Amino acid sequence: MRQKQLQFEWNLLVLVTAALVLFGIVMVYSATSGSAALGNANPLGYVERQLVYTIVGVALLVVVSRLELERLRALAPSLVVTALILCLGVLAVGSRINGARRWIAFGPFVFQPSELAKLALVIWTAAYLSRHKPPRTLKELARPIGFLVLLFAVLVLVEPDLGTALTLLLVVGAILLVSGTRLPLLGSAYGLVFGLAAIAAWSSPYRRDRLLTFLDPWKDPTGAGLQNVQALISMGSGGVFGRGLGQCIECLHYLPEAHTDMMFAVVGEELGLVGVSLLVAAFCAFAYAGVRLAIATRDPFAKRLAAGITALVCGQAAINMAAAIGVAPLTGIPLPFVSYGGSSLVIMLAGVGVLLNIARGNGGRAAAAVPDRGRRDGRTRRAGTRRRGGAAAPRRAGDVRRVAGSRRGAARS
DSSP states (O other), X not given: OXXXXXXXHHHHHHHHHHHHHHHHHHHHHHHHHXXXXXXXXXXXXXXXXXHHHHHHHHHHHHHHHTSOHHHHHHHHHHHHHHHHHHHHHHHHHOEEETTEEEEEEXXXXXXXXXXXXXXXXXXXXXXXXXXXXXXXXXXXXXXXXXXXXXXXHHHHHHTTOHHHHHHHHHHHHHHHHHTTOOHHHHHHHHHHHHHHHHHHHHHSHHHHHHHHHHHOGGGSTTTTTHHHHHHHHHHHHTTTTOSOTTOOSTTTTTSTTTTTTTHHHHHHHHHHHHHHHHHHHHHHHHHHHHHHHHHHOOOHHHHHHHHHHHHHHHHHHHHHHHHHTTSSOOOOOXXXXXXXXXXXXXXXXXXXXXXXXXXXXXXXXXXXXXXXTTOTTOOEEXXXXXXXXXXXXXXXXXXXXXXXXXXXXXXXX
């Protein structure tokens, strides 16, 4: 039964991910072809690059889905160090786009190191907490998990990239929760972090303007509040069924970053409430499969890894959607699998590969194992092994007949 459940989750993850990626390619073309044609550029330029990123991401998904999880656990420190070096390097040699230095350019392609940092931190945190007890005090939480998260958060805030910093806090919190960290401790830690974040946001003119603009975007609809206001207009103009694919008016130089940060608003304008609802349902299905997978697997590392990656994908989707409809500040977080962006797409597909690895590998081993509820470390015992204080289960047909005969003899006497 458990194996069938894991097979169901594997199928659901594959179907939802494939549907979102294909839908994203269509929406990237729809959101960029018109403005590109008006600017005498190649209407297929964005979608061609997105297709290249998709091929690379799918190839990485296949490789990761067949990789032994123990090898992935062993790679965790190297991934974290690499992500740290790249996050430092982007501050020195990164390309500045729209006032932010987040990307390293390689010819026509760009790479965003903070996307790798998200997945690297998820893998490292899952590996660490699978071998250590959950923290019981703020001091234990701060070393080493809190220190590493703070280091990454500071590096991405300097870029500046508030959305990635929030995502890092979200996914690490999900892994801590699954690991058994007490809610009062998590509440205290997040209260402290958000208090410091509020002070940092208010002390920076850039972040303070973002916050004030979110509270009242109509105060400056053609300046600081332009993206917020145009996103709301785009969402509202779609109605129930939308204008139709390729009929987006806001994409024609009205809505800034329509193909990246504001892709959810483009979906709302072109496909209306129906399209938006189906997109939300797709991410809910992804979350459902990821949570069920985290519950089903018995391996401590796989359980924490599944929870972290599910929180990474669905948390980013929630932040992006909330910003598009005006209930959260704009953070620059793309919509996973749908928005244009090679780094995000490749890393998200690699994360799905890890989930498929867990469903196919660890899930199968967990299905063949019998849980040992007496062990505190959560390890499992294979069916048929000797329990403490009891007899081993008979393994051969002759043993079964001898046991049955001895019972009948005892009954006659």
